[in-house]
Amino acid sequence: MDKVLEITLLYDFYGDLLTEKQKNVIELYYLDDYSLNEIGDRCGITRQAVHEMIKRTEKILMQYEQKLLLVDRFLRQKKRLDAASAEFDALLEKRGLSDDKDFIRLKNTLSCILD
Amino acid sequence: MDKVLEITLLYDFYGDLLTEKQKNVIELYYLDDYSLNEIGDRCGITRQAVHEMIKRTEKILMQYEQKLLLVDRFLRQKKRLDAASAEFDALLEKRGLSDDKDFIRLKNTLSCILD
Numbered sequence: 001m002d003k004v005l006e007i008t009l010l011y012d013f014y015g016d017l018l019t020e021k022q023k024n025v026i027e028l029y030y031l032d033d034y035s036l037n038e039i040g041d042r043c044g045i046t047r048q049a050v051h052e053m054i055k056r057t058e059k060i061l062m063q064y065e066q067k068l069l070l071v072d073r074f075l076r077q078k079k080r081l082d083a084a085s086a087e088f089d090a091l092l093e094k095r096g097l098s099d100d101k102d103f104i105r106l107k108n109t110l111s112c113i114l115d
Numbered sequence: 116m117d118k119v120l121e122i123t124l125l126y127d128f129y130g131d132l133l134t135e136k137q138k139n140v141i142e143l144y145y146l147d148d149y150s151l152n153e154i155g156d157r158c159g160i161t162r163q164a165v166h167e168m169i170k171r172t173e174k175i176l177m178q179y180e181q182k183l184l185l186v187d188r189f190l191r192q193k194k195r196l197d198a199a200s201a202e203f204d205a206l207l208e209k210r211g212l213s214d215d216k217d218f219i220r221l222k223n224t225l226s227c228i229l230d
Contacts, residue, residue, distance in 0.1 A: 013185070014183070017182060077229060084228065091217050102209075106206060
């Protein structure tokens, strides 16, 4: 998986277990796309200190995932949902129901289950 | 929500953040239905010490949930899935498709999305 996506997902699940400083640095780097230098300037610390804090925080997030596997569970659910959704499309087409408004509404409802 | 169900769900999501002792006491009390006295005898501690350890561990689990809200998210997903499943049943009946094997298989696949 792409590193940015991986950290974003881990942060989505476990971010609230981090300190404010750790949250801040992850958000600036991964969500707002600031550079190490820019974050250093904003926070009044060196580029190297920012780099170390990001690495340390990534490790904390990964340790939570190693214990709880909640991102892993989410990705497996997402995969099953995508597969079922494709199966649903194929079945509606096979039965000539692709334009049936009730079935389309149901399919849309199902696609939001994991939100 | 029923207390046993609540703690079981919290334990399912956050149990692996507990110590071995905390896990052990929650499993014996909530999953295996031992009494405080029986757990005390097994672990060589007083009934009162078991009671305090259970209360303390419940509080830890609840604090994780207050921060991460992952059980809350799961319960909302489950509610949406149950509603969509009922809508699916009603629609199949309305369309005379209740015995359609392909649709029944799809509905079963969807019902396992959150597993």
